[in-house]
Amino acid sequence: EIPRRTGTVLIIDETHTISSGPGGYTAQHGLEPDMLVAGKAIAGGIPAGVFGVSREIAERLWAIVPMVNPRVRQSAHLGIGGTLAGNALTVATMRAVLEEVLTPANFEVMIANASRLAEAARGIISASRLPWHVTQVGARAEIMFMPAPPTNGADVIAGRRGDLETLLHAFYMNEGILVTPFHTMFLMCPATSPADVDRHTEVFARFVDLVRGAGVV
Template sequence: MTTTAPATIDELIDREQQRFAQSHPVSRANWERGKQHFLYGGPSHWMRRWAGGFPLYVDEAKGARLFDVDGKSYVDFCLGDTGGMCGHAPEAVTQAAMRQLQRGTTTMLPTEDSLWVGEELARRFGLPYWTLTTSATDANRGAIRFARMVTGRDKVLVFSGCYHGGVEEAHVELRDSKVALRNMIHPNGVDHSRVSKVVEFNDFDAVRAALAEGDVAVVLMEPVMTNFGMIPVAEGFLDFVREETRRTGTLLIIDETHTISSGPGGYTRLHGLEPDFFVAGKAIAGGIPAGIFGVSQETAEKIWAAVPYVNPRQRQSAHLGIGGTLAGNALTIATMKAVLESILTPANYDRMIANAQRLAEGARRVIAANELPWHVTQIGARAEIMFTPRPPRNGAEVIATRRGDLETLLHAFYMNEGILVTPFHTMFLMCPATTQAEVDHHTRVFEKFVALLKAEGIA
């Protein structure tokens, strides 16, 4: 009598990817076709990173549900990695976009809707002056450029393993106490140590030492790290960073592209932070590409001192080296107004945060019942499962403990069971349309995944 040896994680990944390929023949054929003309198979190289071995091709997305060309539906906890945080095709955004499409989309001139949007951004997030961009990446780049302009310094301080879009200065991590490129990003000829300083998140002493040299123009940070596994902030760390930046004449950017899920005014308003620049993107216009950055009164006055308003006697005003002709276009403004007015409301945030808490509690019950050394972190309307006993304190702990193979297996399993999560790590986001039933479906699927691991002797 022979027995079958337990499967390895790699063998289970192969099994799940085969199951996915067999049940998604149309998406699979489309992917092969797409590889003939797109550099990395799809319109964006990000699209190749899904754990099924190839991406789904979407037929329709509505609310918290996504429907593919093979006729299958999914509960979407990825939501465009926050771009769809308002839900897919929310009615208020759809109607606003349709109205504006009929009236013109981009003119490089303001509409009256922009007056309401500017007032609401100031009321909601607490900074008085705003600039619109086409992405959070562009917003971060603009804030960094302003910071260098008014401080006369060149370096940007970031935290190891951070992610701030396509900002070159943030493509870094600490490796052997030196600046290195993060997350398998390929070198491109830039000497990142000339433009960036990198320290570990929650490291008080390292922040103080890095700023003491007086060459840092700005600290760029999330208030809670969310893109390298969710890393909660240590007690007092945000206040400390604010104190040290002020003491050393360094500016501070709080990037809330993800943590805007914490509440109507983001993590900044919820916790009384006082950044010099506030950045958000993705979700702020309901899926229409957009970014914003707000500026404090003191910082705005420094910017105006360097670059005054237009002198009407001059033929040309100074170019600030940021933005583009599509920034602040009429379509983006119209959808942003709809989002701020009708979707990212206190009542909807209450519902989203309650569902995130429900998902986290359900996953914790499964973990506890099976005595697994895993944890779940919940911050606002998002939650994350990580295969470590406790939340990491910094990027180094993530690197040392991360189970990339197990994450890939879980993601492929989820896709086969009708669930989508952020493909880069196991982070879940709620939208206003997410239901308790959809959250409970996740708990059942997660329990099924754990049972698979136990049957194979992996958990």
């Protein structure tokens, strides 16, 4: 309502928040963006990107920048395009992922597993009285070594514990668990099982015992 009232263009980037469910965060919360973008998640990890704009925004663009009008031949140096635009492999993969993988049924299973992991990790953190928290966005959950969820990049930089992140990654790797690089995020997929989640819970509990016993926290 605020963007409409103020004439502001609402742009939503679903590169990460598409984990919220079919249609991403936008559909989950009934939002109406003027522009929307999504990344490689809709192609199963193969480099891909899509964008969409409302008819109103498209018409404004065509009026301001005639060279992006699809009804007019474009210069090779302007507009959106290139040798990789509409790549047949990428388009075919996106169709397969959207039809067979990112389905409502699969999202139900993935989100349930993410909730299972997040709740178990929160229980361990709470029982150990550690200043950590777990953030969940749909099918993804992340353990963060700070007391409250960050609200911007500066909060992350100021509060993150690189030593604990490195230690956890090494500890997990020795246990056969690979974690997303650069942070401690777990993204569920249709093949993830409750047993996989419970295995993580057991390993995370031992990690907590390790760092508490060593006086790291």
